[in-house]
Amino acid sequence: MEQVSTENLLLAGSTLLVAGVLAGKSSHRVGLPLLLIFLLTGMAFGTDGLGMQFSDIHTAQSIGMVALCVILFSGGMGTKISSIRPVVAPGLVLSTVGVLLTAFFTGLFIWWLSGMSWTNIHFPLVVSLLLAATMSSTDSASVFGILGAHKTGLRHHLRPMLELESGSNDPMAYMLTIVLIEAATTDTSLSVGHVVGELLMQFGVGIAGGFLTGRLTVWLASVYRRLGGAASDSEDPAQAVAMTAILIVGCVFFSFAATTALGGNGYLAVYLCGITVGNGRVVGHRGIAKFIDGITWLAQIVVFLMLGLLVNPHEMLSVAAVSLLIGVFMIVVGRPLSVFCSLMPFRSVGRRSKLFVSWVGLRGAVPIIFATYPVVAHVEGASQIFNIVFFVTILSLLVQGTTVMAAARRLGLVERQEVSDDHFGVEIPDELPTSLHTLTLTEAHLANSDLLRDLELPQGSLVIMIRRGGRYIVPNGRRRLQPSDVLLIIRED
Numbered sequence: 001m002e003q004v005s006t007e008n009l010l011l012a013g014s015t016l017l018v019a020g021v022l023a024g025k026s027s028h029r030v031g032l033p034l035l036l037i038f039l040l041t042g043m044a045f046g047t048d049g050l051g052m053q054f055s056d057i058h059t060a061q062s063i064g065m066v067a068l069c070v071i072l073f074s075g076g077m078g079t080k081i082s083s084i085r086p087v088v089a090p091g092l093v094l095s096t097v098g099v100l101l102t103a104f105f106t107g108l109f110i111w112w113l114s115g116m117s118w119t120n121i122h123f124p125l126v127v128s129l130l131l132a133a134t135m136s137s138t139d140s141a142s143v144f145g146i147l148g149a150h151k152t153g154l155r156h157h158l159r160p161m162l163e164l165e166s167g168s169n170d171p172m173a174y175m176l177t178i179v180l181i182e183a184a185t186t187d188t189s190l191s192v193g194h195v196v197g198e199l200l201m202q203f204g205v206g207i208a209g210g211f212l213t214g215r216l217t218v219w220l221a222s223v224y225r226r227l228g229g230a231a232s233d234s235e236d237p238a239q240a241v242a243m244t245a246i247l248i249v250g251c252v253f254f255s256f257a258a259t260t261a262l263g264g265n266g267y268l269a270v271y272l273c274g275i276t277v278g279n280g281r282v283v284g285h286r287g288i289a290k291f292i293d294g295i296t297w298l299a300q301i302v303v304f305l306m307l308g309l310l311v312n313p314h315e316m317l318s319v320a321a322v323s324l325l326i327g328v329f330m331i332v333v334g335r336p337l338s339v340f341c342s343l344m345p346f347r348s349v350g351r352r353s354k355l356f357v358s359w360v361g362l363r364g365a366v367p368i369i370f371a372t373y374p375v376v377a378h379v380e381g382a383s384q385i386f387n388i389v390f391f392v393t394i395l396s397l398l399v400q401g402t403t404v405m406a407a408a409r410r411l412g413l414v415e416r417q418e419v420s421d422d423h424f425g426v427e428i429p430d431e432l433p434t435s436l437h438t439l440t441l442t443e444a445h446l447a448n449s450d451l452l453r454d455l456e457l458p459q460g461s462l463v464i465m466i467r468r469g470g471r472y473i474v475p476n477g478r479r480r481l482q483p484s485d486v487l488l489i490i491r492e493d
Contacts, residue, residue: 012052016045020305033401035304035364039394042308054309057375063306064369066253067299068170069270071365073252074296075167076274077289079160087161090346094161094339094357095169099136101338102330102361103176107132109329113322121322121388123381130180131385134371135330135392137173138166139364155413156353162360170366171265175202177370181377205264207272213255214276217248221282241284245291248277300365307368307390316387323391330392331399335361352411359407363389363396439487446481453477460492 020041024034045052054060084091107129114123123131143166179195221244255273256266282288316323336358343349343357371389374382408414439445448454452463452475465488466473466481473479475487 016042016052016305016309017301019045020301024301033397035300036394036397036401038301038304039308039397042305043311043313044308045305046309046311046313048313052309054306057310057372060306060310061369061372061376064303064365064372065256067303068267068366068369069252069256070249070292070296070299072167072170072267072271073274073277074292075163076271076276077278077292079163079167079275079278081275081279083157083160084164087157087164090343090349091161091164092168093342093346094165095137096172098165098338098342099169099172100176101341102334103129103133103136103173105132105337106135106326106330106334109334110326113325119322120318121381121384126180126184127379127381127385130177130184130374130379131388133173133176133180134374134385134389135363135367136176137169137366138162138361139366139393143360143362154356154408156348156350158353158356158408158413162357165357166362167271168268170271171202171206171268172199173366173370174265174267175199177373181374181379184374184379185377201263202265203268205262206259206266206268207264209255209259209262209264209266210269210272211276213251213258213269214273214280217251217255217273217277218280218282220247220251221277225283237284238287241287242291244282244284245288248282248288248292249295303365303369307365311387311390315383316391319384319387320391323388324395326388327392327395331359331361331396352413356408356411356413359400360404361396362400362404363393367393434490434492437489437491439489441481441483441485441487443483446483450480450482451477452479452481455481457489458491462490463487464490 020038023041024037043049047053107125110121110123110131111125111128113119114121114128143162175198179198224244224247225240252270252273255269259269260266278289336355339358339361340354343354349357367389368386371386374385379385405414445455452466455463457463463475466475466479467486467488468482468484
């Protein structure tokens with residue numbers, strides 16, 4: 001095989017990255033999910049496009065694992081325990097029982113299709129279930145990305161429920177994929193006891209590993225801040241935040257590797273590690289979160305571009321018909337049926353909420369990454385499995401990804417008020433007993449007077465900035481206020 005020079009590799013990689021970012025800028029204009037744009041950009045540069053060659057499935061799998069660790073940690077870090085507490089039970093049931101039922105229903109449908117004379121797939125039951133298992137989890141990158149792009153809130157705690165499900169359901173899909181690959185390649189029958197034992201091991205060690213490494217990460221971050229004694233006080237604040245963030249990233253990969261080595265599920269561990277760190281007291285939390293967010297976006301872009309390069313679109317044409325049938329079945333039957341069955345015990349989750357959760361069954365990078373495992377394991381029909389999963393992923397992002405908020409509005413689940421955590425880019429040290437808040441003024445606030453000094457605010461509150469349209473105004477007592485002005489307020493805790 002011809003050796004590719006480092007210069008050519010950097011040229012190709014940088015060109016692809018820049019093209020992906022520039023193409024992604026038009027996602028809102030064309031109405032397509034940002035991650036789908038990256039996927040299509042990779043395909044455009046691939047074998048059937050501009051001819052960029054990439055077919056190393058092992059490298060793709062490794063890069064996908066690294067990217068998924070970062071994405072899951074970032075999602076966990078942005079999850080507040082207070083917001084998910086009301087939906088922990090239904091969210092965890094969706095991420096376990098829901099995934100299992102989705103794989104079961106879809107696997108039986110694929111097996112039924114395989115028995116039809118007019119189809120070009122002929123999978124046995126185990127391989128049919130394996131194909132379904134790779135697609136059984138919702139994709140965390142897609143869900144976090146699409147929900148994060150919209151600032152409108154969702155009723156009935158739906159947003160934290162969906163984020164909890166997408167962040168925690170990958171372990172179940174991963175376990176099903178590994179167990180079914182073992183059954184398909186060793187000609188051994190599936191033992192319920194063996195499967196249950198493996199699941200308990202994976203989840204038990206994964207949960208313990210995630211929380212323990214999360215606490216370790218918070219402790220190490222505090223230790224770093226104290227190292228050097230008085231000398232540490234002279235450290236550049238930006239450098240301190242950057243080095244703390246890098247330390248945390250190192251702990252993320254340690255969490256994944258250590259948990260996996262102990263027989264647990266590393267993906268679950270990094271997600272729980274993210275929740276622990278995100279809800280812990282880490283100095284410079286906002287700056288660290290922005291650093292991690294940047295790395296996460298890089299990971300998402302790289303993995304979607306890479307997966308786009310990996311696929312050969314012309315190979316998908318042979319399975320396009322069956323892939324379309326499988327995709328439609330998952331969207332219309334498989335996912336809704338599993339959601340309604342899983343959430344049946346929870347009367348607090350209404351019918352409209354169940355319908356919306358059913359529709360937000362987005363597939364993305366995770367199913368494609370999981371689809372590389374049968375290829376690496378040399379499962380019979382693995383190339384067809386990969387192409388089908390890729391086709392279904394594109395279909396899901398194209399159909400469901402573009403209509404998420406439209407479905408929410410149609411079902412009457414959109415909050416009237418926008419959910420905003422915008423603090424004008426201002427950050428205060430975590431050790432100070434203060435917090436930042438925003439207040440959008442209305443006519444009622446200004447009924448008595450429009451002067452800032454006359455505005456009634458809680459004791460211990462101070463206005464530090466005013467945003468009016470696209471302008472930022474330094475406040476003073478004589479400043480006249482207008483309705484829709486946004487005030488940035490610092491308040492004593």
